[in-house]
Amino acid sequence: MSLLGGGIFKGMAVTLRNFVGSYFDKERLTTKEYAWRTDDKLPERAGDYPKEEAEQLSDTTTVTHYSRNFPMLLHDEGEPMDTVRCVACQICERECPPQCIYIEKSKDKMERGGNKAQFYPATFDIDVSVCMSCQICVEVCPFDAIVMNSQFELSTPDRFGGLLLRRDDLLKSNDYYHKIHPEEAAARDKRIADEKAAKEAKKKAAEEAKKKAAEAKAKAEAEAKAKEEAESAEKPAEAPAPTHTDAKKEDNGE
Amino acid sequence: MPNYELIQQDGLETSLLEVSMGPHHPSTHGVFRMDVKLDGETVVDLKPVFGYLHRNHEKLAEAMSYLASMPFTDRLDYFNSMTNNWAYALAAEQLIEIEIPERAEYLRVIMSELTRLVNHVSLVGFFVNDLGALGTPLLYAFREREKILDLFEQASGARMMCNYFRFGGLRCDVPEGWLDRTREVVDRFPKFLDEYEKLLCENEIILSRTQGVGNLSKELAINAGITGPMLRASGVNYDIRKVDNYGIYDRFKFRVPYSKGKVGDCYDRFMVRMLEMRESIEILKQALDGIEAGPIMGNAGKVFKPAKAEAYGRVEAPKGELGFYLVADGTTQPYRYRVRPPSFINLTVLQDMCIGQQVADAVIILGSIDIVLGEVDR
Amino acid sequence: MNWELIGDILLATVPLLVIFPSMFALTTWVERKALARIQNRIGPNKVGVPLTPYGGNLSLFGLGQPAADGIKMLFKENIVPTGADRLFHLLAPILSLIPAMLVLCFLPLEFPWLNGEQNSVKAFMLDGAVIFFFAITGLNTLAVFMAGWASRNKYSLLGGMRAIAQMVSYEIPLVLSAVVVVMIVGSLNAAEIAEAQAGWNWYVFQPWGLAAFVIFFIAALAETNRSPFDLPEAESEIIAGYFTEYSGFKFALFFLGEYIAMFAISGLAVTLFLGAGGGPGVEALPWLKVIWFLAKVCILIGVMIWLRGTLPRLRVDQLMGFAWKFLLPLSILNIFIAGFAWHAKKANEGTAVSVIVWVAALIILYAAAKGLDHVNRAKVKPRTYQYGE
Structure with a gap:
């Protein structure tokens, strides 16, 4: 300490430099302004808040391709329920750490994509309020039927029903998966x-x-x-x- | 207990002021409570109360598969999910024969040192915030933390709850260009540290607030089982990275800063963390130079089903020794699962450090211990 | 009814009631914005003027924020804790605002529409203005303790106790550093002090004046509970100190009172040391005096904000030690130095003498400060650490 209060003045010099610097150097800024919508308009009423899927997609493409928020059920090209990959084996339900998946196996079997007829999920619910986005279900699934969606604005005015996503909400096409996680999807398809x-x-x-x-x-x-x-x-021949x-x-x- | 005498006078009833600081208090770092007895502003008794965030982590883990506990370890010390993952993976990997690929080992070191940067930089911010600095250092710290969290997000898909390590390797390889981006962040970090040190390390107010406050002697620190920067601040040269050489830490050249004195105070704890960040940067630079392409997962099977055995895996987490003790009974679920959390054990000396200090000191002593209630209460 | 008198009073008081509260509103915005920029944030930038009820917004860098804050404060519920002293809980914020507003009258703000003939102005031009100023601001202590006591909250009580100790202690260096100027000018009248500094003879340019200004400013920070002396409302220790239990409009009143006190004490600092309304161009355009005065006040406020964004808080015992063991001896020494310097100058006219006096005074003061600092905190210094391989 050469000068009385020297440390304080040094600190003040640092804050002054940051004060001035934050106007010129965008790198310094802690926060980035969040563009609410593409036209930078604030939502006008509460019901407007969750974004449309397409709008979120434009956001998630700026996020990395590993981004994960919430599982979705994959189906191949065609009618969702005709080509759903899930066979209701319930491994994910068992392995899910917070136990947020609820599956009911169908009574009948259904043939998909030229494969052997298999069960399909009659019910497949995921509770968003419980899910912790850990991706364990994706890892344990032997059929590549469940992958992570990066849709992130799931808020809803309906506290109970709205937060329980049903099978039909979860069904997403493989094309959509390719759109949000191109590299991962390509790798998965290749595998x-x-x-x-x-x-x-x-x-x-x-x-x-x-x-x-x-x-x-x-x-x-x-x-x-x-x-x-x-x-x-003389003895007669047996069955061939x-x-x-x-x-x-x-x-x-x- | 220090000597205190209440003023006794006829017609005047005097008593100590009992204040329940917490569980909702701006600087108890979560839902933690200190029942403080005050004589004026001096703390004459302090009782830590916790358990508000108990989530039954250990018992839950005994009822689910080994892999399914991995995401829950993220939530122990939610600042350092990567080192938590590593400690758990390390314990589980001792249960079975498993080979960890080279690249995975390097990435584990990189992730863990980045985590240390994240933890220390934000701890210093919180600590100075407890001193009353209105968040300026905290926000500088969070800006840098954000850059590292971006890296975590790119690699693992999540910023804080990374869930990235797997038994025998890592969940996925880092994306293309990730190592370059990491190098950029690491190269720029010392510049930020210079500014940070200039702002904090010579500030007279910080010096006089922290020096001689919250003294923890070497003997007490060792006897109480204190680990991590807090132990080193009391003058003990002990770092599990050096002692155990887990992972591939024996390949890197780095130094462990520790205090010269026999007694550590808040200033030592603060400075040891500042100096440790520089060493982490050295490790990161060496690791980024040494890493090569290769597979990311070893020969681990799809189902993790160890034979009957027990194992203890520990790492030098940013807060101290983080250990996982597992007992396997031959099924896919652990028979016993126990966490040795550094913040919980470091917290045990809070009362010893606080008695005789001021209320304002109690707050910064708690800040300098560096606790995360997710880990204390589990 | 004496309409003339009422007119005079309104002429003198309405500008104060308009200027300072609106400066308060602006300062809250400036403070939030400046702190944000110091912390590399953006700060309030959304609230502006709504153009239509259905959207469309003129954001104007978030200048609508003070209005929005005020409206929010008005609509918030007024909560009084059970068992609290309701009457004093209500009176405390009012009592904190009144003295702060009252002392504004004594600032030598020379509005162009006042010519010194009005009775009200004459009333304000007290001969003992400086003493009156300190006497009235001293009332603030009472309000703070009232708030702390009436809230029936332990944190509030702790905050109130801290506030009393702090304000009483810091009043002494505050007054003693003002005494220097009073001594040199030979008057307690604010207008006369301002006049004595006309034409760049600001006392801050004298070594004793500089020292007195620094002491005054530090003590003023403590007096108004600003960082680094914001112990009575130390957020990380005692939640919000004496206004822990205040909400809604009562809280807003406290807030307003605190800021007005800041303006008032900065105004006094400007009057005593910074040449009051003096500045370039005041000879030609006398109305510039008000502008200069307010500009100087704003600069001091800016420095307060800057300090707030940089410094952590002192501890109670260190705070008291700083007042009694550092500021008090230094300000007493400063009085002597000012006296000697004044006499030396009076006895020997000449540049050489004044330069010598100037330098000697500065050296003595610096050495004294350094010595006192060493006595107080010799043990406190940066340390070095060793490394284990």
Whole structure:
């Protein structure tokens, strides 16, 4: 301390520099002005507050592609409920840390995208007021059916019903997912495609191996039969073995 | 207890003034209460009361899978979700054979040191705010914190509740260009620290308010199990990053500042944190130079189901030693889950430090301990 | 009915009642804006003049904010705690405002429409204006303690006790530093003090005047409960001190009283040390005097805001120690120095002597301040730390 009150004057110099600097150097500003809407208009009454989805989308594109706020259910191209990926396996419901997901399995099965008929969620509710945006449901889902939405203005005048999002509110198309999280969605789609290709290749290989095995078996059996027949020509033939393997193959083919 | 004598006079009833500071008080840093007995302005007795934010964290974790507790660890010390994640992951990784990729280790160090910057810079802001500085240093601190939180958001999708670490690695890789942006923030941080030090470190009012206030002796600090900057401010050279060398901390060159005296006061606690930030910047620079491309997740299975075992994982969280003790019973849920929270244990010496000081000091002593009630009450 | 007298009184008082409350409104806006900028925020910038009831807004840098705040204050519920002394709870804010408004009359504001002939003006031109000023502002202490006591709240009580100790202590250096000027001028009349400083003979340019001004300003900060001496309302310790239990319009009155007191005491500082209405161009255009006076007041207010944005708060014992062990000895020493300097100048006319006196006085004062500071807080200094590898 060379000067009496030197530290205080130094501090005052710092605040003065910040005072002046904040007018010229935008980098210094702690806050950024929040543009309410694209035309910078304040909402006029309380009901106006939540933004339209499209408006929020324009905001979230400035946010990073990992932004997560709230889960949504993905469906592929087509009618939402015809192509929903969720099979109501209820893993997410079990794993959800704050237990905010409520799923009811359907009674009947439904076929989607050429796959085997599966259950679908008859009810799929998420309580926004409980959800803590942790993304655990996304990670545990084996069907890539649930991903995070970045829609962030979920306020509603209805305190109970409005905060409980129903299945139909949660359904979003894969295209929408691509729009909000392009990189993540592309990676996910690629992984699904790879997995599918790998599965198909595996299946093909398995089928071929099976076919070969069956052929070999049929051949061997035929040979054995011929031998048997040769051994006891008067004995009537048994039910043909290949039919059995065919049926088994069909069963596996699903 | 200090000696105090009430004025005794006929026809005059005198008693101590009992003030219940909190749970709603501007500077108890959450829902914390201090039942203070005052003789004039001097504190003659202080009883900390807490539990207003108890969320049953440990018992809840015993009823859900290992992974599902991860987001809840964010909410312990909500300023430092990354180090909380790391401590939990460290404990869980001891339960099973698991390999953590190089890149994940580097990113863990980067995230944890960024967290330390966030915590210390805002703690100093809050501390000076408790001294009555109307938020100016706090807002400078929050501006810098915001830049780091932006980085967290870009990497993990959330600013504070990051939920980023996974057993055996990290949830996702950082996006493209993230490391460059981090380097930019890290390079600019010393410039801000210079300004911050100029504003605070020589200010006569801060010096006379903090020096000799809230004395904590070396012996008491060690006996009470104090850890982190508070222990180092009392003159003990102890840092778990150096002691345990967890993660890859043995690869970095950094120093641990600690006090020269045998007694730590509020000024020491404040300065140790200021100096620690410079060291964190050094670690960050080395980590950003050393990081290479690679996978982000190790060989962890989809389901985390350890065999019967127990494990204790601890890290040097910005507030002190944060440990997680897990007992596995062979199922997907832990049999016992226990958190060793630094702020809770550091808070135990509050009464010893406050008695005999002024009311105004009690507030800044509490501020210098650096508590977060989410962690104290769990 | 003496219409002339009533007219005179209105002429003298209405401008004060218009200028200072509107300056108060403006100052709250300036303070919020300046503090915001010091903290690198933007500050109020939305509230302006609504053009239509359905939207459309002329925001004008948030200049509508004081009006909005005032309206908000008016509509807030008036809450009196159970068991509080309702009468004194109501009287306290009023009592804090009245003395602050009253002392404004003694400021030598030379409005061009007053020519010194009016009776009311003559009444205000008291010979003991400076003494009267201190006597009346002293009443403020009473109001603060009344508020603290009547609220039936422990924080309020603590705030009230702090306020009494602080205001009583700081009144002494405040008065003693004003005594220097009174001594040199030889009059307690504000107008005469202003006149003595005409033409750049401001007392702040004298070493003793500078020291007295600094002491006066510091004590004035404490007197008006401004940062770094805002202990009675220390937010981080005792919530809001003596107005913890005040809401609505009563709170607004306290707020108004505090700001008016700030203006009044800055006005006195300007009168005593900063040449009152003196400034460039006053010889040609006498009405500039009012403008200069108010401008100087505004500059002092600005410095107060700047300090508020920078400094943390002192502790009670340090605050009292600062008043009794630092400011009081220094201001007493300053009185002697002023006396010696005045006599030295009177005995020997000449530039050389005045320069020597000037420098010597400054050195003595600085050394005294440094010595006192060393005695008070020798142990307090920055420390160094060691590093473990």
